[in-house]
Each structure stands twice: as structure tokens, then as C-alpha cells.
Amino acid sequence: xxxxxxxxxxxxxxxxxxxxxxxxxxxxxxxxxxxxxxxxxxxxxxxxxxxxxxxxxxxxxxxxxxxxxxxxxxxxxxxxxxxxxxxxxxxxxxxxxxxxxxxxxxxxxxxxxxxxxxxxxxxxxxxxxxxxxxxxxxxxxxxxxxxxxxxxxxxxxxxxxxxxxxxxxxxxxxxxxxxxxxxxxxxxxxxxxxxxxxxxxxxxxxxxxxxxxxxxxxxxxxxxxxxxxxxxxxxxxxxxxxxxxxxxxxxxxxxxxxxxxxxxxxxxxxxxxxxxxxxxxxxxxxxxxxx
Numbered sequence: 001x002x003x004x005x006x007x008x009x010x011x012x013x014x015x016x017x018x019x020x021x022x023x024x025x026x027x028x029x030x031x032x033x034x035x036x037x038x039x040x041x042x043x044x045x046x047x048x049x050x051x052x053x054x055x056x057x058x059x060x061x062x063x064x065x066x067x068x069x070x071x072x073x074x075x076x077x078x079x080x081x082x083x084x085x086x087x088x089x090x091x092x093x094x095x096x097x098x099x100x101x102x103x104x105x106x107x108x109x110x111x112x113x114x115x116x117x118x119x120x121x122x123x124x125x126x127x128x129x130x131x132x133x134x135x136x137x138x139x140x141x142x143x144x145x146x147x148x149x150x151x152x153x154x155x156x157x158x159x160x161x162x163x164x165x166x167x168x169x170x171x172x173x174x175x176x177x178x179x180x181x182x183x184x185x186x187x188x189x190x191x192x193x194x195x196x197x198x199x200x201x202x203x204x205x206x207x208x209x210x211x212x213x214x215x216x217x218x219x220x221x222x223x224x225x226x227x228x229x230x231x232x233x234x235x236x237x238x239x240x241x242x243x244x245x246x247x248x249x250x251x252x253x254x255x256x257x258x259x260x261x262x263x264x265x266x267x268x269x270x271x272x273x274x275x276x277x278x279x280x281x282x283x284x285x286x287x288x289x290x291x
Contacts, residue, residue, distance in 0.1 A: 002185045002186045002187040002190050003184060003185060003190075004183060004184050004185065004186065006256065006260045007260050007261075009180065009183040009184055010256050010257060010260040010261045011261065012183050013083075013084055013087055013180060013183065013253070013256065013257075014084075014087045014088055014091050014093070014257070014261065015088075016084050017081075017084035017085040017086065017087045017088035017089075017096075018088035018091075018093045018096055020076065020081055020084065020085050020104050021085060021088060021095075021096050021100040021101060021103075021104055022095070022100075023104070025107060028076070028104065028107040028108060028111065029107055029110065029111040029114075030111070031074065031075045031076045031111070032075070032076050032077075032078075032107065032108040032109075032110070032111025032112050032114075032115065033111040033112070033114050033115040033118075034070065034073070034075045034115060035070045035075035035076050035077045035111070035112060035115065035211070036077075036111060036112035036113065036114065036115025036116040036117075036119075036211055036214060036215075037115035037116065037118060037119050038066050038069055038070040038073075038075065038115075039066050039067065039070060039077065039116065039211050039212060039215070040115065040116040040118075040119035040120065040123075040211075040212070040214070040215035041066060041119055042063050042064075042065060042066020042067065042069075043063065043066070043212050043215050043216060044119065044123050044138075044142075044215070044219075045059075045062065045063070045065075045066070046059035046060065046062060046063035046203065047059065047138060047141055047142055047145070048138050049062055050141075051137055051138050051141045052138075056204065057204060059203075060200050060203045060204035061200060063199065063200070063203045064178075064195060064196045064199035064200055064203070067175075067178065067195060067199045068191075068192050068195050068196065068199075071178075071179065071182055071191070071195060072188065072191065072192075076108050076111075077108070077112060077175075077211055078105065078108045078109050078112050078210060078211060078241070078244070079171075079172045079175045079176060079179075079209065079210065079211065079244050079248055080175070080176065080179045080248075081104055081105060081108050082105070082172065082176070082244060082245045082248045082249055082253075083172070083176040083179065083180075083248035083249055083252050083253040084179070084253065085101050085104050085105070086101060086249055086253060087253055087257050087261075088101075089101055090254075090257060091257075091261065109241075112210075112211045112214060113214050116211060116212075116214035116215040116218070117214060117215075117218050119215055120214075120215050120218040120219040120222065121218075121222065123139075123215075123219060124139070124219055124222035124223055127139030127142075127223060128223070134224075135223040135224065139219075139223045140223070142216060142219045142220050142223055142225075143219075143220045143223045143224050143225035143226075144220075144225070145216055145220060146216060146217045146219070146220025146221065146225035146227055146232070147220065147225050147226050147227050149164075149208070149213075149216075149217075149236055150217070150227045150231040150232055150235045150236050151226070151227050151231055151235065153235050153236070154231065154235045160235070161235075161239060164208060164235065164236065164239045164240065164243070165239045165240075165242065165243045166243065167206070167207045167208040167240075167243065168207070168208040168209075168210070168239060168240040168241070168242065168243020168244050168246075168247065169243040169244075169246050169247035169250075169251075170202070170205070170207045170247060171202050171207035171208050171209045171240075171243070171244060171247060172209075172243070172244035172245070172246075172247035172248035172252075173247040173248065173251040173252060174198040174199065174201050174202035174207065175198065175199065175202055175209065175244075175248070176247070176248035176251075176252040176253065177198040177252055178194070178195040178196075178197075178198040178199045179195075179252075180252060180256065181194035181195055181197075181198065182194055182195050208236070208239075208240040208243065208244075209240070209244070210237060210240045210241045210244050213232075213236055213237055213240055214237070217232040217236060217237070218232075
């Protein structure tokens with residue numbers, strides 16, 4: 001069977017987290033760079049489709065192709081390592097330390113940003129014919145996204161910041177569910193189907209993904225978006241990263257680890273001999289004809 005039971009795929013989650021801690025710096029950076037670049041291309045593709053069709057659902061339906069490709073190629077996103085790597089620490093795997101976990105997160109963040117930013121520059125050149133003309137329709141749409149999801153939050157102050165943070169939480173709840181769902185199957189088709197659904201949900205709902213934003217916001221700045229680097233960092237990237245960490249770890253990693261890797265003691269069945277002498281024994285309620 002291609003289905004992997006929860007107890008088994010949670011073990012795979014812990015093993016994956018441990019492997020990422022000990023991965024060579026070079027390999028970690030390359031894999032993270034490619035993950036950021038592929039996801040950025042998928043985001044550019046989704047925005048292009050949305051603008052050209054006028055149907056956001058079409059772009060959301062097609063965006064997961066990038067996530068599926070980067071996962072199947074073994075590349076790493078920050079949102080995924082936020083969920084997997086701490087499990088190896090909680091499981092007390094030999095040699096796994098807080099310092100090692102933070103090193104992995106830092107390297108993956110750096111690689112993801114470099115990959116996403118590279119694609120942002122390339123797409124900005126394409127949208128403007130080498131900055132020789134104003135951005136085309138898709139480029140203008142990306143600039144608008146950057147404004148709405150930075151200064152748009154800032155207009156509401158603390159309420160905007162809370163909304164941004166919670167969108168980051170919900171995003172990585174879904175994205176990390178996609179990462180874990182891929183471990184439920186041993187077939188490529190099963191992995192893709194399992195990943196597609198939660199990624200579609202997060203993108204269509206407009207949740208905040210720190211790596212997608214590493215493409216959208218630098219692109220928006222290059223294409224004339226009316227916001228600053230400070231707006232991007234304070235009113236999007238930093239709160240989104242924190243929300244992604246909380247969402248992936250609290251709602252996916254820890255919940256699965258607690259109930260499938262470190263389960264509570266099983267309850268014993270209640271036997272008739274365990275009842276007090278004066279306790280009534282439940283009557284047989286089996287319907288007549290079924291006995």
C-alpha cells in the first residue's frame with residue numbers, strides 16, 4: 001500500500017529534521033536557494049494567470065505546482081524546517097542542539113531569500129524590458145500587492161499587526177500540513193495530491209508566506225510599489241516569519257509529535273470484576289434478530 005500510517009510518517013518527520021541539522025552548509029544553502037527560486041517562479045506564474053484570466057481561483061489552483069516540484073526535488077523552505085527540525089531536538093536525537101537548529105534556520109532563510117530575490121530581479125527586468133519602459137499589467141499588479149500587504153496593514157496599527165501575524169500562523173499550518181501530507185504516501189501521485197490541497201487553500205485565502213513574500217515585495221519595490229524596505233520588514237516579513245514559526249510548529253509539528261511519537265498511556269478496558277459489588281451491569285441492548 002502507498003499509504004503510510006501516522007506513527008510511521010511522524011518518525012520520518014523526526015528523521016528529516018535530524019538530517020537537516022547535520023547537512024553541510026553548502027548543500028543547505030543550495031537547496032534553500034533553489035526552493036526560494038522555484039517558489040518565486042510559481043508565485044509569478046500564479047499572479048500572471050490571475051491577471052490574465054481575472055480569476056484568482058485559477059492562479060491558486062496552479063500555484064502548488066512550484067511547491068510540489070521543490071519538495072520532490074528535495075529542496076528546503078524555511079516554513080518546512082520550522083516544523084521538522086525542532087522535532088529532532090524534542091526527541092533528543094544525539095548531537096541535535098538549539099545552536100544546530102538555529103544554524104539550519106539561518107542558512108535556509110539566507111538561501112530562500114537569495115533565490116527569491118534573484119527571481120524577483122529577473123522578473124522585474126522581464127516585466128519592464130530591462131527597465132526601459134513602465135511595468136506591464138502583471139508588474140503593476142505585483143506592485144499593488146506589495147503596497148496592500150505592508151502599508152495596508154500599517155493603516156490599522158496593532159489590529160493590522162495582529163491580522164498579519166495570524167495570517168502567517170494559518171499559512172504555515174497549511175504549508176506544513178502539505179509537507180507532512182507528502183510523507184503519507186510512497187507514490188509520486190499520492191504525494192502531489194496530498195500537497196496540492198493545503199497549498200491551494202493557503203494561496204487562495206491570502207495567507208502570509210515568508211518565502212513567497214521574499215519575491216513579491218522586492219519585486220514590488222523594483223516595479224515602483226509605493227512602500228519602503230522598512231515597511232516590508234516591519235509590516236510584513238518579520239511578523240510573517242514569526243507567525244509561520246508558530247503555525248507550523250504548534251499546529252503541525254508538536255501536535256503530531258505529541259500524539260503519535262510521545263503518546264500518553266493507553267486506558268485499560270473496564271472489566272466487570274473492576275466494578276463495585278453494588279454497581280449495575282449494563283443490560284444487553286442488542287436488537288432482537290441481531291443476536
